[in-house]
Amino acid sequence: MVSETLTDRKVIHVAVGVVRRADGRILIARRPDHLHMGGRWEFPGGKVEEGETVQQALARELREEVAIEAGGLQPLTEIRHDYPEKTVLLDTWWVLAFTGEARGLEAQEVRWVALDELDSYRFPDANREIIAAIRAATTPGNDP
Ligand SMILES: Nc1nc2c([nH]c(=O)n2[C@@H]2O[C@H](COP(=O)(O)OP(=O)(O)OP(=O)(O)O)[C@@H](O)[C@H]2O)c(=O)[nH]1
Numbered sequence: 001m002v003s004e005t006l007t008d009r010k011v012i013h014v015a016v017g018v019v020r021r022a023d024g025r026i027l028i029a030r031r032p033d034h035l036h037m038g039g040r041w042e043f044p045g046g047k048v049e050e051g052e053t054v055q056q057a058l059a060r061e062l063r064e065e066v067a068i069e070a071g072g073l074q075p076l077t078e079i080r081h082d083y084p085e086k087t088v089l090l091d092t093w094w095v096l097a098f099t100g101e102a103r104g105l106e107a108q109e110v111r112w113v114a115l116d117e118l119d120s121y122r123f124p125d126a127n128r129e130i131i132a133a134i135r136a137a138t139t140p141g142n143d144p
C-alpha cells in the first residue's frame with residue numbers, strides 16, 4: 001500500500017505577489033468559485049512552471065491575471081502550508097513598481113485595500129502568515 005505523509009508530499013511552488021501602490025494600498029483578487037479556495041480573496045499569483053524562475057512566473061501570472069507589468073520585486077516571505085488536499089510553498093514577493101491598470105482578466109473582482117482593511121477579507125488559511133509578514137515589514141523602520 002502506498003502511504004503518504006505530510007513530510008514526503010510533493011510541494012507545489014507558487015509565486016505570490018503583494019503589489020503595493022504608492023499610497024500604500026495592496027492589490028487583492030477574489031478567487032473564481034470553481035478553483036481551490038474559490039470565493040476567498042488572495043494575492044495574485046500562481047504555480048511556477050517548469051523552466052521558469054519564480055520571478056518570471058510571478059511576472060507572467062500578474063500579466064495573465066490582473067493585466068499589470070511587474071517590476072521592483074523584493075522577497076517578502078516563504079510560507080509552506082499543508083492543506084488537507086495539497087501542500088503549497090507560497091514564495092511571496094513585494095511588487096513595488098508596475099505599469100498598467102489592475103483589472104481581473106479572469107472575471108475576478110480586484111480591490112486595492114489599505115493594510116488595516118486586510119482583516120475584513122477572507123483569505124486561504126496559509127495567508128495568515130503572509131499578512132503577518134506584511135505587517136511586520138511595514139511597521140515604521142522596517143519599510144521595504
Ligand atoms: N495565487 C495565490 N495562491 C494562493 C494564495 N494562498 C494560497 O493558499 N494559495 C494556493 O496556492 C495554490 C496555487 O495557486 P493558483 O491556483 O493561483 O495557481 P495558478 O494561478 O497557476 O492556477 P491554475 O491552477 O489554474 O494553473 C492554490 O491551491 C491556492 O489555493 C494566494 O494568496 N495567492
Ligand SMILES: [Mg+2]
Pocket residue numbers: 044045046047061065
Ligand atoms: Mg492564480
